[in-house]
Amino acid sequence: MEKININDLSFEELENFIDELGEKKFHAKQIFKWIHREKVLSFDDMTDISKNLREKLKERAYILELKVIECQKSKKDGTMKFLIELPDQNAIESVLMKYHHGNTICVSTQVGCRMGCKFCASTKEGFVRSLYASEIEGQLLTVERYTGEKISNIVYMGIGEPLDNYDNVVKSIRLINYPLGLNIGARHISISTCGLVPNIYRLAQENIQCTLSISLHATTDEKRRQTMPIANKYTIKEILDACKEYIRITGRRISFEYALINGQNDSREDAIALAKLLRDMIAHVNLIPVNEIKNGVYKKATENHIQEFMDTLNSMGVVTTVRRELGSDIDAACGQLRKKYIDKTDEFAQKKYIKIDE
Numbered sequence: 001m002e003k004i005n006i007n008d009l010s011f012e013e014l015e016n017f018i019d020e021l022g023e024k025k026f027h028a029k030q031i032f033k034w035i036h037r038e039k040v041l042s043f044d045d046m047t048d049i050s051k052n053l054r055e056k057l058k059e060r061a062y063i064l065e066l067k068v069i070e071c072q073k074s075k076k077d078g079t080m081k082f083l084i085e086l087p088d089q090n091a092i093e094s095v096l097m098k099y100h101h102g103n104t105i106c107v108s109t110q111v112g113c114r115m116g117c118k119f120c121a122s123t124k125e126g127f128v129r130s131l132y133a134s135e136i137e138g139q140l141l142t143v144e145r146y147t148g149e150k151i152s153n154i155v156y157m158g159i160g161e162p163l164d165n166y167d168n169v170v171k172s173i174r175l176i177n178y179p180l181g182l183n184i185g186a187r188h189i190s191i192s193t194c195g196l197v198p199n200i201y202r203l204a205q206e207n208i209q210c211t212l213s214i215s216l217h218a219t220t221d222e223k224r225r226q227t228m229p230i231a232n233k234y235t236i237k238e239i240l241d242a243c244k245e246y247i248r249i250t251g252r253r254i255s256f257e258y259a260l261i262n263g264q265n266d267s268r269e270d271a272i273a274l275a276k277l278l279r280d281m282i283a284h285v286n287l288i289p290v291n292e293i294k295n296g297v298y299k300k301a302t303e304n305h306i307q308e309f310m311d312t313l314n315s316m317g318v319v320t321t322v323r324r325e326l327g328s329d330i331d332a333a334c335g336q337l338r339k340k341y342i343d344k345t346d347e348f349a350q351k352k353y354i355k356i357d358e
């Protein structure tokens with residue numbers, strides 16, 4: 001019988017599994033704590049459960065272990081970038097960032113991405129597969145184990161489109177949220193999407209208080225289509241309507257990510273158009289000086305343009321900040337470390353890395 005990945009079970013699923021093993025359901029509490037809070041990697045470390053139950057668990061299940069292949073640390077600000085190996089030897093990235101309000105991790109949700117945004121390294125090698133909930137939560141467990149640091153905030157902004165892996169992403173939030181586990185409140189979790197409209201409506205109904213972050217990057221559909229293929233499917237109006245519904249149901253403010261690309265979307269007219277789009281919403285704009293990727297055609301907006309863009313939005317009543325550039329001395333832009341790894345590892349590229357959708 002194939003062993004099950006015990007990390008992937010929700011608390012209720014774990015209770016049912018323990019019941020199936022012929023044991024009392026209350027053991028699920030102890031086991032959930034050992035796995036998700038204590039981060040143990042062996043059933044033998046679960047010292048408050050009987051040897052008999054530990055043997056049963058070993059026979060039927062395994063504990064997920066993700067391996068750190070590489071870790072780069074910024075000398076400037078301590079940002080740490082991890083290349084992490086999954087059980088099937090695909091690789092993903094996670095980034096640990098230090099802010100005054102605590103440690104924030106940026107997690108991946110897929111191996112590769114099928115959204116094809118032109119300014120993004122994560123999509124250059126196509127899409128391989130979606131991550132399981134345990135592989136998303138496992139990035140936190142792995143990085144906490146590796147660094148000994150406590151993580152208090154999570155942003156779903158790494159490799160992949162979170163709402164394209166909807167069920168696993170929602171399940172991972174519930175795992176991270178669970179009081180017996182990492183117990184990180186949903187208000188400390190931010191989900192980023194390029195705008196998969198139907199799943200924004202679905203997320204609004206989940207009764208999860210996480211922050212929604214929309215990667216907008218343009219103020220007209222025509223301009224957006226030039227860099228984001230998803231704009232061929234959903235218009236800005238459709239996205240904003242879904243956002244308004246999200247705000248109405250959850251009461252949460254929406255964050256709009258806007259990567260400033262030199263000469264593409266960084267003019268004063270763009271700033272005015274953006275302020276007009278968002279004026280009747282509880283919104284916050286996060287300006288991102290776009291990361292220049294190797295062989296990418298897009299260049300970062302100038303400091304002056306960034307400042308002017310922010311001032312214009314703020315003066316029109318839209319709260320705007322510029323994202324601090326962390327880890328500028330390491331491969332911190334999403335997907336770059338993995339891309340380098342694929343490029344240099346022939347064996348990985350030819351045998352292990354299997355593209356299933358281009």
Ligand code: SF4
Nearest residue numbers: 113115117120123160
């Ligand atoms: S920006 Fe996000 S959605 Fe777009 S290709 Fe990159 S990972 Fe995918």
